[in-house]
Amino acid sequence: MPLKIYNTLKKREEEFTPIEEGKVKMYTCGPTVYNYAHIGNLRTYIFEDVLKRTLKYNGYEVNHVMNITDVGHLQSDADTGEDKMELGAKRENKSIIDIARYYEDEFLKDLKKLNIIIANKIPRATEHVKEMIDLIKKLEERGYTYIANGNVYFSIDKFPEYNKLANLSMEDLIAGSRVDVDSFKRNPLDFVLWFVNSKYENHILQWESPWGVGFPGWHVECSAMAIKYLGEYMDIHCGGIDHIPVHHTNEIAQSEGALGHKWVNYWMHGEFLVLDRGKMSKSSGSFITLNTLIENNIDPLVYRYYVLQSKYRKPLLFSYERLEESKKSLSSLKQKINTVISEVEGLEIYKEDKINKYKEEFKSFINDDLNMANGFTVLHEVLKDYELNNLEKKALIEDFDEIFGLNLAEEIKNEVGLNEKEILRIEELIKEREEARKMKNFARSDEIRDLLLNEKIELLDTREGTKWKIKL
Ligand code: AMP
Numbered sequence: 001m002p003l004k005i006y007n008t009l010k011k012r013e014e015e016f017t018p019i020e021e022g023k024v025k026m027y028t029c030g031p032t033v034y035n036y037a038h039i040g041n042l043r044t045y046i047f048e049d050v051l052k053r054t055l056k057y058n059g060y061e062v063n064h065v066m067n068i069t070d071v072g073h074l075q076s077d078a079d080t081g082e083d084k085m086e087l088g089a090k091r092e093n094k095s096i097i098d099i100a101r102y103y104e105d106e107f108l109k110d111l112k113k114l115n116i117i118i119a120n121k122i123p124r125a126t127e128h129v130k131e132m133i134d135l136i137k138k139l140e141e142r143g144y145t146y147i148a149n150g151n152v153y154f155s156i157d158k159f160p161e162y163n164k165l166a167n168l169s170m171e172d173l174i175a176g177s178r179v180d181v182d183s184f185k186r187n188p189l190d191f192v193l194w195f196v197n198s199k200y201e202n203h204i205l206q207w208e209s210p211w212g213v214g215f216p217g218w219h220v221e222c223s224a225m226a227i228k229y230l231g232e233y234m235d236i237h238c239g240g241i242d243h244i245p246v247h248h249t250n251e252i253a254q255s256e257g258a259l260g261h262k263w264v265n266y267w268m269h270g271e272f273l274v275l276d277r278g279k280m281s282k283s284s285g286s287f288i289t290l291n292t293l294i295e296n297n298i299d300p301l302v303y304r305y306y307v308l309q310s311k312y313r314k315p316l317l318f319s320y321e322r323l324e325e326s327k328k329s330l331s332s333l334k335q336k337i338n339t340v341i342s343e344v345e346g347l348e349i350y351k352e353d354k355i356n357k358y359k360e361e362f363k364s365f366i367n368d369d370l371n372m373a374n375g376f377t378v379l380h381e382v383l384k385d386y387e388l389n390n391l392e393k394k395a396l397i398e399d400f401d402e403i404f405g406l407n408l409a410e411e412i413k414n415e416v417g418l419n420e421k422e423i424l425r426i427e428e429l430i431k432e433r434e435e436a437r438k439m440k441n442f443a444r445s446d447e448i449r450d451l452l453l454n455e456k457i458e459l460l461d462t463r464e465g466t467k468w469k470i471k472l
């Protein structure tokens with residue numbers, strides 16, 4: 001059952017074949033760290049995580065690079081408006097570096113809470129300006145650039161395959177990129193590689209360059225960092241669908257222009273998380289963060305589960321009602337699993353064949369362009385299968401959770417972090433202590449109290465009987 005993925009470049013599902021046997025070079029566009037990530041952004045990172053886990057599940061060693069954009073991303077992806085980092089710094093009256101590091105940190109914390117496996121390398125744009133300048137120099141040598149009003153532009157007319165990823169009419173491409181007229185552009189879809197003249201005064205982050213003091217355009221950072229850390233040929237490049245017509249199209253043009261050959265074999269894109277009143281975006285004010293969910297008593301893994309219920313290539317409608325349904329459904333799934341995993345003592349694995357059959361079935365679904373919904377169906381079948389013993393079921397749950405990343409095989413703990421078995425043991429010791437006291441065996445009753453106290457469990461003798469609490 002080969003791994004099949006939808007390649008935006010070919011507009012169809014394709015069997016995945018890596019450049020180097022057993023290895024995958026993967027690049028995902030990271031966040032612009034001028035604000036918290038919203039849960040729409042996080043949907044894209046969850047999709048990319050599931051893709052990475054699926055590649056690993058198929059035995060590939062994945063080298064994953066994700067950038068941090070801390071300069072050059074203007075309000076519109078197509079080079080207009082103010083630099084988002086400068087906007088963030090003004091909004092909070094802080095330095096750009098403070099803003100960038102704070103939101104980078106918060107973003108990485110979000111990923112951790114969502115059980116997203118962190119990339120092998122997370123380079124920051126501001127630390128790779130030299131690589132960007134080198135790439136622009138190469139493009140200049142190869143005749144892809146022109147200078148107008150002091151800025152360096154990429155001339156898309158020099159790259160006939162410009163439209164190969166988006167495959168849209170020029171009118172649609174122009175409409176999609178929301179280009180506001182820059183009279184210096186020879187073609188409205190040309191884009192800036194290096195800004196010397198920002199429309200906004202006192203742009204803080206600036207570097208020396210052969211074209212004058214200035215700052216890089218946003219698109220060039222991904223090409224420069226991806227080539228630096230993954231080489232001239234890459235297997236998979238991902239992002240959200242909004243990146244198809246502008247950012248990724250421009251990345252291809254400048255990378256393939258500079259390298260002189262095809263750059264990435266598979267382009268994959270996640271659909272948007274949408275609200276019934278439109279798309280979720282930072283600028284529209286419809287901005288829900290992971291912390292907003294936590295404040296509303298929604299565990300981050302409930303959100304992960306919610307995202308996994310839908311196909312990554314379909315828009316996902318967000319609502320708190322649907323999230324509450326997911327919360328209930330995950331809780332009931334975990335209850336069922338808890339019963340299985342808490343009763344495995346003395347069992348052995350006998351039915352290897354059956355286990356392998358389930359694993360194959362599961363793999364055939366996730367390998368079908370990440371069909372998670374069918375993956376969950378297999379999990380439910382396993383839980384219902386009376387021929388499997390609990391240890392065999394547990395082995396399968398653990399195996400499937402390598403993809404789901406939902407901590408399914410962890411025992412449910414109560415608010416104070418104890419599992420059912422531990423609570424049962426405390427209750428039995430309390431009963432034994434009550435018996436001992438009735439028999440006036442105070443030595444034993446004190447012994448039990450001290451034993452529990454040693455484990456930070458305090459006993460309180462009340463009129464309604466003995467209660468216990470965790471001693472803080
Ligand atoms: P940004 O920080 O704006 O560069 O976006 C980070 C990632 O989130 C990119 O891959 C975007 O394509 C993706 N993205 C932006 N908005 C949404 C959304 N509403 N739903 C899903 N992904 C999104």
Ligand code: ZN
Binds near residue numbers: 029247
């Ligand atoms: Zn990018």
